[in-house]
Amino acid sequence: MTEISLETIKAAQKTICGVAIETPLLPSPFFSQICDQEALLKLETMQPIGAFKLRGATNALANLPSGAKGVVCCSTGNHGRGVAFAAAKLGLRAVIFMTNKVPQTKIDGIRALGAEVRLINGTQDDAQAEVDRLAIAENLIDISPFDDPFVISGQGTIALELLEARPDLASLVIPLSGGGLAAGIAVAAKAIKPDICLIGVTMDQGAAMYASIRAGHPVDVLEYPSLADSLGGGIMDNNRFTLDLCRRLLDATYLVSEEQIYRTMQTLYYEERLIAEGGASVGLAALLGGKIPNLEGPVAVIITGRNVDTRVFADIIAGRDIRLGETLIRGQTYP
């Protein structure tokens, strides 16, 4: 399979059934009032590994070349956990490379699934270089966190669930990093409903896909510590799929600040009693910050994961300051 289409996404839906769950779509009176449109939250936080990445990882591992002995990947945490989960089910070896920006809770979660964790003192690109080396040296299959047709098709199954539940959805708001999630959702959603409005949102520092869409080619960005740690990293110089798909199919992309992410995690907890990690909160942060002009409803916002460091989360809930490297996010109690 070299292409990504509604058919490959429907095939993925059959493949992942029974491993990844069909997640709830929660109506939110609070966020509906905020954006003056009916707003629904797609709770990928409820997946068995606490994030949507289980979809793509399960589909990719179900489609490995025959005779594969094991898999290797780099990850900001959730892809690695998805791959570790799927590999354990298949009895395959899994090696996960991560940088020291990854929260300990994500590292622990991956180790608990029996995968080998290797930590790199560097960037996601450095981690990918190690993946490339080990893939050859130890005969492992590299599973890209975003630029892989099976991964993208797996993530796209979210759009099938959304439009089956609510064919009247006018807009989808999607957290954006490497773009596997946005690309998969976009291919399926635009095939089913060409006039649906697709909005990508990411953090304002180190937003590689945002810059690359504007440049028309992969742009290298610096990595900064962020509450949205799962959105860090580049899109790879040799990007094959996600840049082209995101550029062609997303209607708009927006940036949100660390303060807005902080405030949104707090709001989600106090208003909906939901726990979401920073990267999962950027879509709602754009809504809450009034960043999306002329938003049409009904709108579904993808809440992508819940694997937040508990100490960081406790600080946010209590309204305490948070230090991220050089920057300080000033705390504020809710409301």
Ligand SMILES: *Cc1c(COP(=O)(O)O)cnc(C)c1O
């Ligand atoms: C990976 C991830 C994203 C972004 O997905 P991409 O396919 O890289 O764009 C968003 N939220 C969470 C929680 C993630 O783990």
